[in-house]
Amino acid sequence: MGLTKTEIFSTEQNQLATLLKALAHPARIAILQRILASNTCICGDLVEELGLAQATISQHLKELKNAGIIQGTIEGVSVCYCINPVTWKLIETQMGAFLGAYKQEADCC
Amino acid sequence: MGLTKTEIFSTEQNQLATLLKALAHPARIAILQRILASNTCICGDLVEELGLAQATISQHLKELKNAGIIQGTIEGVSVCYCINPVTWKLIETQMGAFLGAYKQEADCC
DNA sequence: TTTATATATCGTAATATTGCAATACATAGT
């Protein structure tokens, strides 16, 4: 146990859950907001700006990369990260469909 | 360690992360989709339809309830669950702002 | 009151996540 039973759910359910899990940490939200705010690559900077150790931030960046949410390019000594537009669009689409499925009708509870 | 450093992030970052975390499991997405599909309360039913033990589903329902995403009303022997419209709206707003902050400009990476 | 049914809680095992120090790696400049 302690292992999610992915096999009993649909591919879309698992995919959306995986994407949301990658977003579901304040440090990763902060990292993404920092990238979004600059509207371009972010090279370095992140370690000084967030109050976390360099190893911790590198780990969060790796998770975002693994989920396909960001992509990195080596730029000399440092690495530049930016949003992966394809995955971002996917999140918007899947999340939009999920959230939009709620039609607020008569209150029942 | 093993404990998220919530104190170094903003209230909004922590709130969004908490809400997304509650959604970030295929079983909980499936539960919510089941409620959304019926467009009304769901009383019972969930245990037979998902392939998880009753205790496990009850635990997932509790997490969704704790996050304020669903609300339950005792209806005789069973309990009826439905979407909490306030929280659902909050998720839509916060997530919309977060995702909408991405303006796809020139590719840099 | 007893029984049946539905849901919640407890306890526990397996696994995952978070955070960081230490260290490795990789590139730029000297």
Add this chain to the structure above:
DNA sequence: ACTATGTATTGCAATATTACGATATATAAA
């Protein structure tokens, strides 16, 4: 080659999550 700088990886401790059997609780029906 050596050094400095930025990032990744490793190893580990603390904590959280997932799943479920067993059991408790609560209401309805007999």
